Amino acid sequence: MQxxxxxxxxxxxxxxxxxxxxxxxxxxxxxDASFDVAPGQCLAVVGESGSGKSTLxxxxxxxxxxxxxxxxxxxxxxxxxxxxxxxxxxxxxQMIFQDPYASLHPRQxxxxxxSEPWRIHRDLMPEDxxxxxxxxxxxxxxxxxxxDMHPTQxxxxxxxxxxxxxxxGLEPDVLVLDEPVSALDxxxxxxxxALLMELQQSLGLTYLFISHDLALVRLVASEVIVMHHGxxxxxxxxxxxxxxPRDEYTRSLLAASPHL
Amino acid sequence: MSSVPAASELEVVPAADPxxxxxxxxxxxxxxxxxxxxxxxxxxxxVVVAVALPPFVETAANRQDLSLRLLPPFSLDEGFxxxxxxxxxxxxxxxxxxMGTRSSLLVxxxxxxxxxxxxxxxxxxxxxxxxxxxxxxxRIADVMxxxxxxxxxxxxxxxxxxxxxxxxxxxxxxxxPVYLRTARAEALALRERVFVESSRAVGARDxxxxxxxxxxxxxxxxxxxxxxxxxxxxxxxxxxxxxxIGLQRPDVDWGMMVADGRAYLASAWWxxxxxxxxxxxxALAANLLSNWLRAAEDPAQAARFVRRPRGGRRAA
Ligand SMILES: Nc1ncnc2c1ncn2[C@@H]1O[C@H](COP(=O)(O)OP(=O)(O)OP(=O)(O)O)[C@@H](O)[C@H]1O
Ligand SMILES: [Mg+2]
Numbered sequence: 001m002q003x004x005x006x007x008x009x010x011x012x013x014x015x016x017x018x019x020x021x022x023x024x025x026x027x028x029x030x031x032d033a034s035f036d037v038a039p040g041q042c043l044a045v046v047g048e049s050g051s052g053k054s055t056l057x058x059x060x061x062x063x064x065x066x067x068x069x070x071x072x073x074x075x076x077x078x079x080x081x082x083x084x085x086x087x088x089x090x091x092x093x094q095m096i097f098q099d100p101y102a103s104l105h106p107r108q109x110x111x112x113x114x115s116e117p118w119r120i121h122r123d124l125m126p127e128d129x130x131x132x133x134x135x136x137x138x139x140x141x142x143x144x145x146x147x148d149m150h151p152t153q154x155x156x157x158x159x160x161x162x163x164x165x166x167x168x169g170l171e172p173d174v175l176v177l178d179e180p181v182s183a184l185d186x187x188x189x190x191x192x193x194a195l196l197m198e199l200q201q202s203l204g205l206t207y208l209f210i211s212h213d214l215a216l217v218r219l220v221a222s223e224v225i226v227m228h229h230g231x232x233x234x235x236x237x238x239x240x241x242x243x244x245p246r247d248e249y250t251r252s253l254l255a256a257s258p259h260l
Numbered sequence: 261m262s263s264v265p266a267a268s269e270l271e272v273v274p275a276a277d278p279x280x281x282x283x284x285x286x287x288x289x290x291x292x293x294x295x296x297x298x299x300x301x302x303x304x305x306x307v308v309v310a311v312a313l314p315p316f317v318e319t320a321a322n323r324q325d326l327s328l329r330l331l332p333p334f335s336l337d338e339g340f341x342x343x344x345x346x347x348x349x350x351x352x353x354x355x356x357x358x359m360g361t362r363s364s365l366l367v368x369x370x371x372x373x374x375x376x377x378x379x380x381x382x383x384x385x386x387x388x389x390x391x392x393x394x395x396x397x398x399r400i401a402d403v404m405x406x407x408x409x410x411x412x413x414x415x416x417x418x419x420x421x422x423x424x425x426x427x428x429x430x431x432x433x434x435x436x437p438v439y440l441r442t443a444r445a446e447a448l449a450l451r452e453r454v455f456v457e458s459s460r461a462v463g464a465r466d467x468x469x470x471x472x473x474x475x476x477x478x479x480x481x482x483x484x485x486x487x488x489x490x491x492x493x494x495x496x497x498x499x500x501x502x503x504x505i506g507l508q509r510p511d512v513d514w515g516m517m518v519a520d521g522r523a524y525l526a527s528a529w530w531x532x533x534x535x536x537x538x539x540x541x542x543a544l545a546a547n548l549l550s551n552w553l554r555a556a557e558d559p560a561q562a563a564r565f566v567r568r569p570r571g572g573r574r575a576a
């Protein structure tokens with residue numbers, strides 16, 4: 001990882017994503033989003049349901065094609081690459097999805113799930129894939145015995161750990177976490193968050209952390225973007241945004257969140 | 261936080277079998293359904309006959325002996341080969357049936373398998389990519405749907421040389437749309453699933469997603485449809501052979517045997533009825549078994565097969 005390089009890991013400029021609805025009606029899910037993510041930072045994006053957080057994440061990774069704007073990863077303009085040229089870059093930017101019950105293929109074993117990405121990025125294929133998978137599982141706090149299990153045999157928290165192991169196998173630089181714990185039991189949430197924080201520390205990962213849990217964001221993020229109807233209404237350091245919210249919408253969000 | 265928080269400490273791994281419709285249970289349930297069991301046994305018997313016997317009986321089956329012309333069945337005077345009588349050229353009916361079993365099954369199974377593989381591949385591509393590929397494939401499927409497949413097969417075989425190969429190809433082509441539609445419908449739903457996006461996020465290209473993500477989830481449905489199709493393809497093949505544009509001698513299948521015996525129906529019923537019975541029984545067995553399989557593999561109906569209410573209705 002090129003963590004020692006100066007400048008932001010991610011530079012997003014004027015990103016806009018529009019969905020064509022039925023009958024010519026368009027949804028502007030993300031409108032003119034611009035932000036930087038510094039190496040090793042945890043940048044949070046908050047906002048109510050439907051505010052465009054997931055679409056922002058997916059647009060940054062080009063899982064949906066943005067309508068306009070630029071995404072630069074360590075100087076490379078990802079939006080300018082064709083699909084073929086983009087593929088080698090995908091390993092650097094990995095995503096953890098909200099629902100671990102939906103994001104893991106139901107017919108694949110844990111071994112297969114974690115090792116599948118190496119079949120795509122052949123240069124990362126370890127000498128002994130089984131051993132490497134076991135190692136990754138250990139890194140996310142899973143016993144090696146789960147290696148032959150299927151997602152259906154695992155709990156939500158365990159599934160999310162497998163998803164994290166799968167992403168880590170690609171030795172990524174940036175993890176985009178789209179509400180990574182909101183589908184989990186409250187007691188499990190804390191464990192998975194603790195794991196993510198610990199991994200960020202030890203691996204020097206950069207996080208784009210999407211959440212609607214303000215208490216959680218305050219705990220983990222250094223900077224916060226507040227999103228409303230696809231627009232950034234407020235951006236700032238976590239402390240500043242929570243202590244001194246300037247936008248009306250941010251204030252109503254904070255007011256609606258009881259345990260802050 | 262110094263150590264990695266472990267998942268195993270607080271979460272319990274459910275030990276239950278994740279697939280209640282797995283192979284062992286299906287066999288277990290098969291034993292409880294007499295009609296399905298009977299059907300499966302009949303089909304298994306035919307497969308064994310078709311695979312094991314033909315090399316040994318081929319010459320005897322085609323040996324003509326006009327002195328035994330239309331020999332009545334159920335007599336061992338001429339040896340066991342003639343226990344079901346002889347046809348109009350004095351060939352032993354039993355051995356002809358054995359040879360016919362091989363041809364009939366081979367044609368039907370090959371045609372069904374070919375149609376299933378091609379139809380599934382096209383359907384997955386159609387459903388996954390959408391757009392003009394989908395548009396074109398669905399138009400073709402629609403057109404083929406409006407033409408009766410037997411009529412199409414008839415026309416094509418009339419123009420082409422009637423042969424085993426052409427028969428299989430024609431039967432397969434006319435049945436492709438069935439699988440195409442099934443696979444397309446499933447692919448349309450599956451491509452929106454999050455695990456597909458997850459594959460895309462790790463850099464998988466479309467073909468890999470179709471192969472490793474979609475196909476394994478579509479195969480069970482295709483398999484069930486193929487079982488169901490076996491009966492109708494068997495009947496279609498018999499029909500084409502009956503019309504003389506299917507197999508040609510010295511190959512023989514059940515449809516051809518029925519056709520050959522037609523002229524002697526009044527005097528020698530067995531020459532027509534025995535292969536006819538074979539066709540009907542086999543089509544029926546394939547149908548019963550596929551219906552049972554479909555229900556058995558459907559988790560919503562699975563309970564019916566696990567707990568079988570006997571002797572009156574249970575209190576709900
Ligand atoms: N594939 C799509 N096609 C059309 N519209 C979409 C699509 N995905 C999202 N949208 C629309 O874009 C808007 C933003 O959705 P998005 O999923 O990004 O919100 P979100 O902030 O992630 O919400 P949540 O907290 O519920 O996950 C919504 O109005 C949604 O209906
Ligand atoms: Mg979302």
